Amino acid sequence: MKILLANYLRLATGILAVAFFWSGAGYADETCNSPYMSRLIKGQEHYLHVWTLGVKGLGDGSDKLVTVDVEPGSKTFGKVIHTRSVGGRGEAHHMGFTDDRKYLWAGRLDDSKIFVFDVGTNPSKPKLVRTITNFSAKTGYVGPHTFYALPGRMLVQGLSNNKNHGGVTGIALYNNKGDYISRYAMPVGMTAIGGGDGYGYDIGVNPARNVMLTSSFTGWTNYMMDLGKLIKDGEAMKRFGNTMAIWDLKAMKPTKVLEVPGAPLEIRWSLKDGDNWAITASALTSKLWLVKQDASGQWQAKDVATIGDPSKIPLPVDISITADGKGLWVNTFMDGKTRYFDLTNPEQPVQTFEKVTGKQVNMVSQSWDGKRVYITSSLLANWDKKAADDEQFLRAFDWDGKDLTLKFEVDFYKAKLGRAHHMKFTAKPQATAANESSGRLLAAMEK
């Protein structure tokens, strides 16, 4: 703190350039977070945080946030530099930053706990500062999946409910301090706007149009079931989402339901200024879907490309759009392939590259400049492959526009960490224009 204060006082000796307000006009993060989030990392990311599922008998067996040094030239480049276990195993899944990028919310799909990590104070050592346990009790929903920042607030998309563990669910709203505010049910049977199956998965906001777009997956009973058993259960396989919904963001009311068969998952709005279209991949039907307005201004969804051979169910899972909106990475879990689609014409995406990057691959995250691509392996604890095919890793690649070159790998089983799932970047304070919080500045001055 003395150092902080000294630096603060040192400022008195110079003329300072002050860039006070962050406009928020630069949409999204690198490249798939809320447009309301500040501090884009447009240069080199320094740390990569992996929300990791604990495995019984492996290490401490607990779910944990694993921090990896990804800064080239660092002595610990490519190494795990910190882990923070949260206790127990609850199906760790996705994460999301608050609008100020100081806190990282991480959810568990089984016990519905939400863990809030301080990643702003010292991103190399995230600190667990809060555990939110009232998600299900307050909302009736289960499985906090997507964490999507609004100014001062966090939208939390559920996957299921606590009445029948099916797929009908909704969205919770918390303030940044972790206080529950409200809930919003997913549209179901709303014939006036196109129906709706009540399912939920991802959230994507287009502020320029006051539009929120949601997608749909499946409920607790299915996502906690062994995948082999699930596929053989015809009735269970009927219980997947087949819709996306357009919402009036301001009112938080659904205005139109779009038919998108086969579990449309991740939503990516084009980041290019002036674009007003989003793209998603349907997991079970293996297609890319474009969501945009037609000539009359009505939002429509249409399938614009096929991913691999749908008859073999490659199971597209995560996607990552480039900052210019002209390219899309697609990971297909079953065949372990990472594919690249040219989105120059979003009406007709063209696959231009594919490579097997693991025996099973799930999440894919790219740097803002598109030069670095990170891949992890775990989909869900009971859906991951078995025996030798159950690789668990983080792999970092360089992308030169033609090929993915492996830079480093962390074997999550060998390191006794668990199953590697969602990833988020942070950077040292100087790269993000971030530094002391007001509270810490105050504390510094009081010493």
Add this chain to the structure above:
Amino acid sequence: MRRAALALFAGAAFALGAAGADLPRQDYVADAPGTYALQRIQPAGNGWVLAGNYVPRRLSTYTHGAITLLSFVYTYCTDPAGCPLAYNTFVQVKERVSEDPALRGKVRLVSLSFDPTNDTPEAMKLYGGQHATDKTVPWHFLTTYSLRFLLPILEDYGQEVELDRDADGKAMRTITHMLKVFLIDPDGNVREIYSAAFLNPEVIYNDIKTLTLEASPASGPVR
């Protein structure tokens, strides 16, 4: 500390003027008042502030009893997507409110300085110009005695103060803030937080109208 803060904020105008920024697109028609609900996000922050007469008052004096639009500013900011955007938005909202008889006496605006050293009560009054004295829609230009009094308020609102650092970890000569404007109901609850991505005067006006549809009439003149 006051001198430190003075230096901290000096020279901002030049830097901000050079920085520039694209204003966010807002290609939609604002929802009509009363067709949606504004959630109670958090209690409005509190603390000691100074107005033109240097008499300390609780900030809650300016955030209760009327619908309040509050933002943090500093007088020499020139970032087109920062203070000027907030100021111009406030002016537009003020015009709309003053033209609406149903809102008379129900709305106030508050601009609270980030820089208590440079932005003295006199400087804030000068910054406010005619708006500081025009009583049709009260617009209070406030500051604090020092950063010690300001920072807890910023913390309450979730409006951070941050210093850049260079590659060696040393504090640089830049500070970054994310623009936030807070809409507060007469009971002192924050009901909306606007960032630049949707700082739309029409939306704010409709939000104010929405709050009036649920609020009881003000019992006395708005201070």
